[in-house]
Structure formats: C-alpha cells, structure tokens
Amino acid sequence: MSVNHLTTNVPTSLGNWALLLAKTVESYDVDSQLLFKDCGADLASIKKSNGRFPTAFMVKLWNLAVNRTGDPYIALRAAKYFNTTTFGGLGLAIAASHHAYDALQRCTRYGRFISEDCSTHLQDGEKQVGLIVHSELADDTHIYGFSAAFCCLYKIFIELTGGKLKLREIHFCGSLDSKLALQDYFGCAVYYRSNCNKMVFDKETLFQEQDFTNASLANSLDDWVENYLNRNQPELVSAQVEKYLLKNLVNGELDQGKVASSLAMSTRLLQRRLKREGTVYSQIFDDCRKKLAIQLMHGQTLPMSEVAFMLGFSDQGNFSRAFKRWTGSPPYQYRS
Incomplete structure (x- = not known):
C-alpha cells in the first residue's frame, strides 16, 4: 500500500x-x-x-x-530517531527559519504537507502562542500520533533555538495512564482530555534569532513545498487566495470582498471555506504581506517608505512594527 x-x-x-x-x-x-x-x-x-x-x-x-x-509512550522513542529531513522540504525550511515564530508560521501554512487531514492554526496571545492541530479524518483522541508529532516538533524547535525555547503547556484530547514521562520531556504541564491538541509556547522565547538563519534558502524551500502541494492536490481555496494576494497586493489596496469576487464567491462563502481549511483571511493576508516584505527587503535597494506604501501600510512606522513582529528584527537591521 x-x-x-x-x-x-x-x-x-x-x-x-x-x-x-x-x-x-x-x-x-x-x-x-x-x-x-x-x-x-x-x-x-x-x-x-x-x-x-x-x-x-x-x-x-x-x-x-x-x-x-x-x-x-512510544512517541518519546520516535523523537530520538527523528531529524530535520524526516519532514522533507518543510523540515529544512523550518530549520532555515529566522526564528521559532517564523517556523511556527510555516507549520501552519504547510502542515498538510505532513498530513493532509490535519488543519493547524496559531492562537496568538500577549505572552504566549498556541499551535493548535486538528485532525479532520482521524479521531482527535488518537494520542499516539499526536504525541509523536508534538515530540518531534519540540525537538526541531529546541535545535532551532539552541535550547532556549520554552513551552508553557501541552494539551491532548486523548489520554494515557500517566503524564510524568511527557511532562519530563516537554518541561511543562501536560493536560489530557482537553478540547483540542495544542502546544503552548512562551512568546518571548519564540523570537530569539537563530545563529544560522537563511532567508533565501527558507523562501526557496517554501516555494518548493507550495509547488509540490499545487501539483499533487486540488488547489485549496486558501492557496487560491494566497496566489491572488501575492500577485495583486503591491498593485493597490485589496479587501476581502474583492478577493472573494475574483474567486466567484461571496465573502461569507469565502470565510466558511477558509474556516474549513483551518485558516482565516486576515492570517493569509498577513502571511502574504510578510512574504512580499522579505522579498522586497532582501537584496533590493527600495526605500523602506516605498516598500511600506506598496504593501498598503499607512506609514513607515506601522510597517517597521509589523516587520519586527514577523521576523524579530527591524527592517533596517534585516537589510544590513
């Protein structure tokens, strides 16, 4: 098979x-x-x-x-044998990310590369960030697979941050007889029979810039993963929205209604379809702005004020704050 x-x-x-x-x-x-x-x-x-x-x-x-x-607790043993290349091109893109938050965003965008039936999204708070994973096919209480995935993700994030990453909580819909082995591995509280499978990260530790970041390599690997998904599965609505935004965002102001019209659907239908795929329009819009910003700032000499205008920011200050949120560094530092 x-x-x-x-x-x-x-x-x-x-x-x-x-x-x-x-x-x-x-x-x-x-x-x-x-x-x-x-x-x-x-x-x-x-x-x-x-x-x-x-x-x-x-x-x-x-x-x-x-x-x-x-x-x-076989997940703990599986994590010992896991390495970056186990996740193929996505694993390599995660390893080349600017910081852990950047890597988390890749997990949410391309999680279906690992498993098509899973939808992922980020729950962004003031001091913590949750990575929520939901299985559309398998029972969410299938703890063996979910615990293995979380153990492996934790390993790759620990390597990415040089051991500085901190978890606050781990949640599983399913349960095992004891939490002790998993709590010892993750270094945080583990909760069973929760309403979702979730990794909760300390937000401050997510923005530690890694020593060997490679934006060009990460973006090239993103393109490879996107091309793979586009070649081998019917194009998701979220992918169509992203493609439209990447093509048209720098050409003028776009709103959700205009994007929905370009896909021959109402705004409400677009929202429902995106929710079914585990995402929302604002997240895709933000991801596209980030991707274009990095492309425009990397190896180009466009003034930052012009880049901000092209991406629809009202002023350079708002763009700088958004860029630092995306990458952990202000744009002038990133360009240098």
Whole structure:
C-alpha cells in the first residue's frame, strides 16, 4: 500500500512518517516488516517509492506499534530517531527559519504537507502562542500520533533555538495512564482530555534569532513545498487566495470582498471555506504581506517608505512594527 501522489479522495501522510515508525519499533526488537505486513503494506516497497500513505493506515500503524512494543509512550522513542529531513522540504525550511515564530508560521501554512487531514492554526496571545492541530479524518483522541508529532516538533524547535525555547503547556484530547514521562520531556504541564491538541509556547522565547538563519534558502524551500502541494492536490481555496494576494497586493489596496469576487464567491462563502481549511483571511493576508516584505527587503535597494506604501501600510512606522513582529528584527537591521 502506498500513494505516490496526494489524492482528492483519500487524505494521505508523508511516507517518511511511516519510515520513522519502522525505525522506532526496530529499537524494541520488534519486526518492522511484519508490523507493516499486518497493516497491509510492504515496508521494502515503501522505502523505494518515497510515496505517501493514507492517514487511516498511519493511525492503524501507530496503534499496532504500541500493541507490539507494549509502550504507550512510544512517541518519546520516535523523537530520538527523528531529524530535520524526516519532514522533507518543510523540515529544512523550518530549520532555515529566522526564528521559532517564523517556523511556527510555516507549520501552519504547510502542515498538510505532513498530513493532509490535519488543519493547524496559531492562537496568538500577549505572552504566549498556541499551535493548535486538528485532525479532520482521524479521531482527535488518537494520542499516539499526536504525541509523536508534538515530540518531534519540540525537538526541531529546541535545535532551532539552541535550547532556549520554552513551552508553557501541552494539551491532548486523548489520554494515557500517566503524564510524568511527557511532562519530563516537554518541561511543562501536560493536560489530557482537553478540547483540542495544542502546544503552548512562551512568546518571548519564540523570537530569539537563530545563529544560522537563511532567508533565501527558507523562501526557496517554501516555494518548493507550495509547488509540490499545487501539483499533487486540488488547489485549496486558501492557496487560491494566497496566489491572488501575492500577485495583486503591491498593485493597490485589496479587501476581502474583492478577493472573494475574483474567486466567484461571496465573502461569507469565502470565510466558511477558509474556516474549513483551518485558516482565516486576515492570517493569509498577513502571511502574504510578510512574504512580499522579505522579498522586497532582501537584496533590493527600495526605500523602506516605498516598500511600506506598496504593501498598503499607512506609514513607515506601522510597517517597521509589523516587520519586527514577523521576523524579530527591524527592517533596517534585516537589510544590513
């Protein structure tokens, strides 16, 4: 069983996620070949195909892996074998991000690259930021998969920030017998039977600029992920909105109604469709402004006042504050 392309009928997950689980169960002296066979898949062909797999298959695989290993906290072992490339191009883009907040925004924009059935969004507060992940297909109480995803994300964010990142809380819809092992790993309180699966970050630690940031590489990887998604799945409404904004934002003031009209739908319908995809218009608009701002500031000599005007800011001060919120640095420092 493998799906080489994303499909409109069956939500899929990244093949590397299955391979990570195979490596993890082998560390328990469990036969990974037999595990996959009992789930209806051939591990050898998976390694060759570099394909994708139905998300329902991954849920079954995680459940069986816990059963065979006898370890409900298998997520902690999986995180040991996880590395940046497990998440493919998205993992590399996260690693090249300016700071952790920048990386979190990539997670929300491109989360479907990892698993099509998951929608993600940020809950931005004054002192904390929540990353909320919701499964449209699998039961949100499927704690084995969600705990593994959170453990792996935490690992990559810790590496990105040089260990400076701090979590405030972790929430799971499902539950295990104990919280102690997960609380020790995350270094924060863990809550079971919550109304959503959520990682809550200390906001101050999200804006620590990483030592080896590479904006050009990160943007190039963003383009690669976007092209991959556009080639292999029907274009999401959110992707259509983003494409329209990136093309037209610098040409004049845009509002939600004008964008909705360009897609032949009402504003209310656009809002409903975006909500179904786990996002809102204001978030996409802000993401597009950020992407264009970085492009215009990087390697160009346009005056900041002109960049601010092109992106629809009322003055340079508002643009500077927005740019610092996006990147952690004021625009003049970023350009230098």
